[in-house]
Amino acid sequence: MNKYLTKIILFFLIFISNHLWAQGGREFWFAAPEVTSRHADRPIVLRISSFDKSAEITISQPANPSFGIIKQSVPANSLVSIDLSKQIEMIETKPPGKILKTGLLVQATSDVNAYYEVEGYSNRFSADNAEIFTLKGNNALGTLFFVPMQTVYDNHSEVRFNYNAFASFDIVATENNTTIKISPTKGIVGDSLGVPFTIVLNKGQTYSCQSNTVNRTNRPTGSKVESDKPISITYKDDSIQKIDAYDLVGDQLLPVSELGTEYIAVRNSGWLPNAFTILTDDIFITGTKNGTRVFLNTDSIFLNEGESKHYHFNKKDSCVYVKSSEPVYVLHVSGFYNELACANLVPLKCTGSKSYQFLRTNDEDFVINLIVKAGGESNFTLNGSKNLISPTSFRDVPGTNGIWKYGRFNLNVSIPANASKPYVVTNSTHDFNLCVLSGGFETSFRYGYFSSFANLNLGPDKLLCQHENIVLDAGLNKDSYKWNTGETTQTITVNDTGTYFATTMKDICPFKDTVHIGLYPKNMQPILGNDTSTCSNLSITILPKSKFRTYLWQDKSTSDKFVPKNTGQYVLEVTDSNACTRKDSLFFTSFTLPKPQIVWDKNEERFCNDSLFTFSLNNSFKSIKWFNGAITNTVSATRNNSDEYFVTVKDDNGCSGSDKILIDCSPYIT
Known part of the structure; x- marks a missing residue:
């Protein structure tokens, strides 16, 4: 973000129509990145949108009880925004190189989508440093990762302001006693030589691996992370500098198990009306196995495990088709003008949906990219109209022999901003993938790549509380479902221990996954005592x-x-x-306290002249003590000099009560 310009607030929401967005789920783990406050690191907001069922949301930090529990209701087909800025010091994964307790766990009673947004507004610089991190639910959990990073742009640095913007990858554990081996390719904070090391994290604990330098050539890209239990990793590159603009980019990573071998990256820069001719599209391909052959359009390269290659789009590249012999990561850094954001691309095979919804909430440039197999380009509608998504706007994706097509649609004029209802893109015959892009000149840029994941991931094995139910979810937008319990629905509810598995079909792709359910030991700790x-x-x-x-x-x-x-x-x-x-x-x-009353004849003159007088009580009590030490219900005594006569009693409950009388005898003494 250009630091000399005033902020233009940019916020867009993407949420996918009912039964479709498989990035959604009921449980999301996230290690929130530390963003420099010297540029802009807040507000931070969690956006949660529901499908056709309402959801009860719980946000917690399992490793940090002092965080408490945040609860929020989300009506059906609605969005809520939960501002977490007040807890930012408890949420950001900092400092690097230390075991922390900042991991966020978001749970829902029905399927929702969620993303974490750094709005990044700084009063001092009047600048945006914004990015969204799409939370991928169970798809983000795995035991083997390689970390893709951009290696073209340095982090912005100003010594006079002690600017501390860096690249990092942040890890969160989902289970206790998780052993994690980290093999950085370059020096990081706490490991300046880049030597492999091992840490052990408990559920909700985090660890940040931060680059030692702002220099783009010393990024720990391709670092390998292995674990014996499921973890999640967040990548962030803070305030990366493009000419006079600098922006936050980042995304939640996919584990190797969720990767594919075919990707399409559509160029977003340099084609809008009045746009600069500067191209800001780059892809970074990271290998997961030695000897992986990668084809980029008509070129080819070889990658080894953890090795990364950079490809910069030229003017002829409206899009780039990536095909590999083994699964790879493809990180796409893109933008309008000089403003940047990034997304990890989703594999093509057996992914996509037939309908998506989106909102446009401002009047900045607004574009959607559509990727679909040939034959589907004529069957799109936007809010029921075929006029806005013309089949003639689609082009063949180079290198796919006409199998795949892409289209870029500038909707600045076609759809108004701040509409009260979402816009719906549908295809009557084919699944498709959607990218939404929104931004402006020297304001900000956000890039959202949305697709239905093809895989089946029931999540890690789980332990239940006594008498607790759990919903097992085989994911949205599958063609068929079958559980070992006999159900053929997307979800089943179980409360018994055992092994559960599901098989699904998506297009021509079959999937199967298994999960084991157990019980926590019964907690016998006493809570309250007796009445x-x-x-x-x-x-x-x-x-x-x-x-x-x-x-x-x-x-x-x-x-x-x-x-x-x-x-x-x-x-x-x-x-x-x-x-x-x-x-x-x-x-x-x-x-209730006992209320004794002293009974006497109330003749003050006789009382003052007699040498002996009698007091008694209106009731019986467990114990009695008079002014003169007597302990009976009735007492006879002589007058004292203080003119004060009192009694204290206790009842059967041990409660005390008292009464006293004052008798002034001075008028009667001669």
Whole structure:
């Protein structure tokens, strides 16, 4: 972002129509990147959109109980934005080279999509440093990754401002005792020589591998990350410099198991009306196996494991077709004008959907790219109209022998900004992939690549709490489903331990996955003690008998203690370290104090002149103590000099009460 220009807010939402966007799911793990505050690192917002069912959202940090739990309801076919800026110091994965507890876990009761957005507005620079990180659910979890990075642009650096923008990859563990081997290709913070090392993370713990330098040639691109349990990795490159603009780019990575061998990258720069002729499209291809042959249009290269090659689009490259002999990563850095963003491309094979929805929320340049197999280009509609997506705008993808086509559509005039309803792109016969691009000259740029993943991923093995159900989800937009339990639906609900597997079909691609369900040991820790009581003039504090992660009392308070005021039932719901909830209650009684009354004949003159007088009480009590030490219900005594006569009693509950009388005898003394 050009630091001398005022900010133009840019926000766009992409969410896919019902039953279609397989990047969605019910559980999302994310290691939020640290973005320099010297440029712009906030607001940070979690955007969550629902499909045709409402969803209850829970956001937590399993390794950090002090973060608490954020809950949010999302109505059907709706979007909510959850501003996390106040918790940014607990969320960003910093400092690098240390085991942290910043991992975010987002859970939903039905399928949703989610993305994490750095809006990146700085009052000092009046500049955007924005990017979106699409959360990929179970598809983001794996045990083998290579980290693709851009190697064309340096990070912006100003010594006078102590500018600290760097590239990094951030890891989060999804299970306890996860052993992770990190093999950096260049020096990183804490490992200046780039020597392989091993760390052990518990559920929700994180680790940031940050480049030692802002220099583009020393990025740890191609670094290998292996684990014995599922992890997720986020890539970010902060404030990368393009002439006088510098922007944040990044994405959540896919594990090697989710990669493919065919990709299409469509050039986004240099073709819009009034656009600069400067081309800002680059792809970075990273190998996962030795001897991988990669074809780019008509050229070919060889890649070894962890090796990366850069290809810069030229004026003849409206798009580039990438085909490889083994799975590879393809990172596409692109933009309008000098503004940049990036996306990890999704493989072509057996991916795509027949319908997508999107919103346009500002009047900056707005473009969609469509990728479809030949024969499908004539069957698109936008909000029911065929006029806006003309089949004549599609071109053959070079190198595919006419099998694939792509189209770029400038919708600046065709669709108004800030419409109250989303726009819908559909194809009546073919699955397709959608890219949405939005930005302006020296403002900002966002690049979203959306597709239905072809794979089947039931997620890691899971442990349930006692009496808990879990929904197993075979993913959206499959042609058929079959579970070993006999169901043929996308999801099943289970509460028994055992092994569950599903088989699905997508186009010509069959998939199968298995998940094991177990139970956490029953938590026998006591919560509350026995019923309790106290006298109404005293207070009592109810303290749980054990330590728990969270507390929720019947009045919605969340302290680890409670001071009751009135007689009644008090209920506490606790969450333990496994996120299992339990309830307990006790009955508290606030006893009314006894109210003794001193009975006497109330003849002050006789009282003052007699040498002996008698006091009694209106009721019987468990214990009595008069002013002169007597302990009986009735007392006979002589007059004292203080003219004050009192009694203190206790009832069967041990509560105390008192009464006193004042008798002034001075008028009667002569």
